Amino acid sequence: MASSRRSVALLGATGSIGTQTLDVLRHEPERFELCALSGGEQLSELAAIAREFSVPRVGVISEAHRATLADLLGPSVEIVVGDEGLRELASTCDVVVNAVLGFAGLPVTLAALAAGKRLALANKESLIAAAPLVEKVRRTPGAVILPVDSEHCAIHQCLASSPGETGYPDVRRLLLTASGGPFRGWSVEQLAGATKRDALQHPTWSMGAKITIDSSTLMNKGLEVLEASALFGIDTPRVDIVVHPQSIVHSMVEYVDGSLLAQLSSPDMRLPIAYCLGLPVRLDHGYGPIDFTQRVELTFEAPDRAAFPAIDLAYEAARVGGAAPAWLSAANEVAVAAFLKDELRWCDIVAVVAGVMDSYVANALDSLEDLVENDATARRLAHGILLP
Ligand SMILES: NC(=O)c1ccc[n+]([C@@H]2O[C@H](COP(=O)([O-])OP(=O)(O)OC[C@H]3O[C@@H](n4cnc5c(N)ncnc54)[C@H](OP(=O)(O)O)[C@@H]3O)[C@@H](O)[C@H]2O)c1
Incomplete structure (x- = not known):
């Protein structure tokens, strides 16, 4: 008899979003069935997840990883490898969580949509880099993107009261909230001395290292502006950023009549993950409630765009269009990886990205080959700035 449970592929299962998705699945065994997994370097963690959830298919990044995982799991689990493996896993289940x-998450995004799946998208980089390609495949019957990013999930919920016409003409603007990160209020002079330890201390969210650093430079918010525009088809001049240090208002939609709709909950990524898995049903879990018996303070302020130039770089990449967002994201990945390996100072992360964007030559992004080439060029330029 066919299972009535919704089948889920969780790609990037060993990371921060992956682990929190597993938490949601543990609480809903009657509703969801984990049917595919993937991971990177943490093979014993991946094997443990496969065993706990009796997952029949697992993806790894190389043949060497396949051999190690096969030793851990035995012959009953099918192991697939590399981008082709990710594409296979993203084409089979009802819901694909791209974590x-x-x-590296690009094959997942494109394959899930091309196969007409529900894509619960945490991996913003693939959407930002490949927006024109994603636009084509998301028209596949059945394909839908539900945003896991808390800001975009909030906007998705707020837009539910809109007729959903192309471009949302009744929406004046989207307001993405930002905690401001660990360096909110720091001057340019203070930022010059920011350390890795400082940058990894996010005030309200516990996340993977890369997004935590992106939050400290506010590049994460810049990337989210591009993400919001691609997701909702709203041009970036209609996407604003407002700093909200408490991370309770996850984002807002302002309508032309002046109404402002917001989604509020405690900062817990399991809420947007559960929303994306469960829709149209809202799952009954305890992740989000706010305790109003305690004093709850909600404050808002403008971001300091001079101290955090990543924001303007992202708006400029959106204005230029074409492959510029792909360059921005690729250069940022290289710079953040170098920073995490202690090869770059915090204050030089965005300078590297700016240096790469200065070299950008307008070019179209019509095919996957174009995208891969642009990604490689931006990375090469970023490495060139790191190692002159
Ligand atoms: N964390 C959050 O709260 C949050 C919130 C919003 C959006 N996001 C987005 O969600 C995505 C994941 O973030 P995260 O914080 O969960 O990251 P993370 O903790 O670093 O986890 C990343 C996952 O991807 C796997 N991975 C890394 N490199 C890979 C590669 N080359 N090929 C295949 N798999 C690879 C990792 O495997 P191993 O660990 O086994 O190496 C891990 O499973 C990012 O795009 C981020 O911007 C995260």
């Missing part, structure tokens, strides 16, 4: 880190 892979960075540009």
Whole structure:
């Protein structure tokens, strides 16, 4: 008899979003069935997840990883390898959670949509880099993107009261909230001395290392502006950023009549993950409630765009269009990886990205080959700035 449970592929299962998705699945065994997994370097963690959820298919990044995982799991589990493996896994289940880190998540996004799946998208980098390609495949019957990013999930919920016409003409603007990160209020002079330890201390969210650093430079918010525009078809001049240090208002939609709709909950990524898995049903879990018996303070302020130039770089990449967002994201990945390996100072992360964007030559992004080439060029330029 066919299972009535919704089948889920969780790609990037060993990371921060992956682990929190597993938490949601543990609480809903009657509703969901984990049918495919993937991971990167953490093979014993991946094997443990496969065993716990009796997952029949697992993806790894190389033949060497396949051999190690096969030793851990035995012959009953099918192991697939590389981008082709990710594409296979993303084409089979009802819901595909893309929790892979960075540009490596691209095969998942494209394959899930091309196969007409529900894509619960945490991996913003693939959407930002490949927006014109994603636009084509998301028209596949059945394909839908539900945003896991808390800001975009909030906007998705707020837009539910809109007729959903192309471009949302009744929406004046989207307001993406930002915690401001660990360096909110720091001057340019203070930022010059920011350390890795400082940058990894996010005030309200516990996340993977790359997005935590992106949050400290506010590049994450810049990337989210591009993400919101691609997701909702709203041009970036209609996407604003407002700093909200408490991370309770996850984002807002302002309508032309002046109404402002917001989604509020405690900062817990399991809420947007559960929303994306369960829709149209809202799952009954305890992740989001706010305790109003305690004093709840909600404050808002403008971001300091001079101290955090990543924001303007992202708006400029959106204005230029074409492959510029792909360059921005690729250069940022290289710079953040270098910073995490202690090869770059915090204050030089965005300078590297700016240096790469200065070299951008307008070019179209019509095919996957174009995209891969652009990604490689931006990375090469970023490495060139790191190692002159
Ligand atoms: N964390 C959050 O709260 C949050 C919130 C909003 C959006 N996001 C987005 O969600 C995505 C994942 O973020 P995260 O914080 O969960 O990252 P993370 O903790 O670093 O986890 C990344 C996952 O991707 C896997 N991975 C890394 N490199 C890979 C590669 N080259 N090929 C295949 N798999 C690879 C990792 O495997 P191993 O660990 O086994 O190496 C891990 O399973 C990012 O795009 C991020 O921007 C995250």
